[in-house]
Amino acid sequence: MRPLLITxxxxxxxxxxxIVAAVGAEADVAPDLAAARRIYGKAPLVLIGxxxxxxxxxxxxxxxxxxxxxxxxxxxxxxxNLVYDVGAEHVIQLPTGELWLKERLxxxxxxxxxxxxxxxxxxxxxGAGASVLAAALSVTAVREGRRTxxxxxxxxxxxxxxxFGWEQEHGLRWPQLAEAGGRIDSDTLVGALPNxxxxxxxxxxxxxxxxxxxxxxxxPDVMQVVLSAxxxxxxxxxxxxxRHLDDAAECALRAADHALMVVTPGLRSTSAAARVAGAVMSxxxxxxxxxxxxxxxxxxxxxxxxxxxxxxxxxVRTEPRLAAAMENGLPPGASPESNLAMLCxxxxxxxxx
Ligand SMILES: Nc1ncnc2c1ncn2[C@@H]1O[C@H](COP(=O)(O)OP(=O)(O)OP(=O)(O)O)[C@@H](O)[C@H]1O
Ligand SMILES: [Mg+2]
Numbered sequence: 001m002r003p004l005l006i007t008x009x010x011x012x013x014x015x016x017x018x019i020v021a022a023v024g025a026e027a028d029v030a031p032d033l034a035a036a037r038r039i040y041g042k043a044p045l046v047l048i049g050x051x052x053x054x055x056x057x058x059x060x061x062x063x064x065x066x067x068x069x070x071x072x073x074x075x076x077x078x079x080x081n082l083v084y085d086v087g088a089e090h091v092i093q094l095p096t097g098e099l100w101l102k103e104r105l106x107x108x109x110x111x112x113x114x115x116x117x118x119x120x121x122x123x124x125x126x127g128a129g130a131s132v133l134a135a136a137l138s139v140t141a142v143r144e145g146r147r148t149x150x151x152x153x154x155x156x157x158x159x160x161x162x163x164f165g166w167e168q169e170h171g172l173r174w175p176q177l178a179e180a181g182g183r184i185d186s187d188t189l190v191g192a193l194p195n196x197x198x199x200x201x202x203x204x205x206x207x208x209x210x211x212x213x214x215x216x217x218x219x220p221d222v223m224q225v226v227l228s229a230x231x232x233x234x235x236x237x238x239x240x241x242x243r244h245l246d247d248a249a250e251c252a253l254r255a256a257d258h259a260l261m262v263v264t265p266g267l268r269s270t271s272a273a274a275r276v277a278g279a280v281m282s283x284x285x286x287x288x289x290x291x292x293x294x295x296x297x298x299x300x301x302x303x304x305x306x307x308x309x310x311x312x313x314x315x316v317r318t319e320p321r322l323a324a325a326m327e328n329g330l331p332p333g334a335s336p337e338s339n340l341a342m343l344c345x346x347x348x349x350x351x352x353x
Contacts, residue, residue, distance in 0.1 A: 001109055005029045006036045007049025007070075015094055016047055016070065023105045033060045033086075040064065045108035047101075048086060050079035063087040066108060070094060070101070075220075075247070089254060090224050100225055103232065115231040116147075117352050120256035122241040122280060124263035124273025129292045132322070132340070133262050134240035135163045136333030140344035142198045143336060146235040146352075149190070151226060152203045153249050154242035155216040161194065161203035165329035169194035173205040178222050189229040200234070202226060218248035227255050236352065243276050245283075253283040258351040260313055263289050265300050270307055277308055288313035290343070313350070314343045 005016045008031040020027045028043065030036035032052060040046060040061035050071035067088040071079035079091040092101055107115075119137065123130035131154070138150040152160035155174070161167050171194035193200045204216065230237035239252045253259060259280060263273040273289070280287050288311045291301045305312035317339045322332060333341045 001044045002026055002028045003045040003047060003105060003108065004036060004039055004043035005047050005049075006031070006033060007047075007051055008032060009049050009051040012049040012051060012070065012072070012094075016049075019098060019101055020105060023102050023109065025105065025109055037061045045105060048082060048088065050076050050082060050091070052082060060086060065089065068092055068101070068104065070097075080247070083254075090251070091220075092224065093221055097221060097224075100228060103228065107232075116149075116234040116236055117258070118227055118231065118237045118239065118252070118256045119347075119351055120239045120241055120252050120259045122259065122261050122276060123243055124261050124276050124289070125269050126243065128262040128264050128269070128273075129316070130262045131157060131160060131163065131240050132332045133260065133290060133316070133344070134238050135160065135331050136340045137344045137348065138199060138236075138238045139331050139333035140336075140341050141236045141238070141348055143333075143341075144345070144348070145198070146348075147198045147200075147233070148236045148238065149193075149200045149202065149226075149230040149234045151223075151230070151237060151239045151252070152201070153218060153223070153239050153252055155204050155218055155246075156242065157204060157240070159203045159206055160240055161201055163326060164199075164201065164331045166194050166196075166201060166203070169196075169201075171195065171201075173203050174218055174222075175205060175207070175216075177202065177226070178219050187233065189226065190233050217246060220247040220251040223248040223251045224255070227252065236348070245279050250283050253280060256284065259284060259287045260347070261287055261289050261310070262292055262316075263304055263308070264292050265294075265304055270304055273304075274308055277310060290347075291315045292318060294318050313347060316340050316343050 005027045007013050028039055041064055046067045048069050050069055067086055069079050069082045069088045069091040071091055071093050083091050121130045121134040138148045141148045172192045190200050193202050241249045289305055290313050291304055301312055301315050333344055
């Protein structure tokens with residue numbers, strides 16, 4: 001089992017060969033995508049240098065999983081373009097991403113199972129109920145004995161820790177994690193984040209960095225590290241996404257095994273959801289909808305699903321007492337017999353099987 005390295009940059013090749021050797025393997029090497037075609041589909045993992053030119057893509061092999069773009073430049077635009085073109089799972093930056101790359105190589109070469117599943121949740125409009133569903137999925141998973149990481153990926157969402165009453169809980173939030181960059185490995189991540197029992201939270205926070213930065217943002221390379229650490233150390237990772245997809249959200253969408261969009265009925269909501277779905281589907285093939293409805297009605301749910309052209313994963317009733325319960329520190333999904341919790345239990349059975 002030899003990973004495939006595709007680069008014509010001698011320094012990049014040296015680095016990749018050294019990293020492959022460090023995990024006790026040897027690699028096949030090709031200078032471009034066309035030359036790699038014969039073995040491209042068979043390698044356990046494909047690493048493509050960001051030096052590979054877009055022109056080569058016309059003769060590129062068919063898309064496959066287990067492809068990582070490797071760059072030396074932070075937020076490398078050429079690297080990201082290549083990710084889209086070849087359908088790669090990540091763009092990783094050297095040297096910061098070296099540890100991640102070694103972990104990924106080790107996993108691919110041992111043909112270990114992928115580990116925990118990643119489920120991403122997005123709202124079809126503002127206030128649709130995506131964060132509530134993400135929290136309820138996590139609470140339900142923990143109740144069923146699954147080790148769970150809930151990742152708040154909405155820097156303008158106010159912090160998902162508030163939904164759990166965990167705002168005073170010690171542990172890292174996104175800004176401190178971003179400072180640590182790619183240097184946090186799977187084991188230390190879980191211990192460093194706020195956690196209780198089987199639930200671990202990576203929340204945004206509400207602090208101003210004091211330097212006048214009013215546009216908090218999450219870094220895609222940190223998201224990559226978090227998701228792969230989550231897969232390695234947890235049974236489930238739930239990502240609560242913003243509707244305006246930033247690089248970190250796109251990274252999570254690409255990595256997720258399942259994506260759910262919470263939609264509310266009505267013309268404007270459905271039109272908004274169609275726009276969000278369009279953006280989501282440029283990063284992945286699968287997206288299912290959860291309809292939150294004020295009143296039950298199968299026909300309406302089926303109609304919304306049909307208009308959006310997406311499969312209906314389930315419906316959830318608006319629970320009048322949910323807001324008050326949350327105010328009292330009871331997270332969504334805490335009551336196992338609630339409509340929301342029962343939906344989550346079914347969604348988890350389906351997405352984790
Ligand atoms: N199943 C539900 N039953 C009752 N109320 C709900 C439900 N889901 C969401 N809500 C209400 O809608 C509000 C907004 O939900 P939530 O924060 O989950 O939406 P969102 O899609 O994440 O919104 P945003 O655009 O802010 O990210 C909640 O505070 C809650 O009051
Ligand atoms: Mg939200």
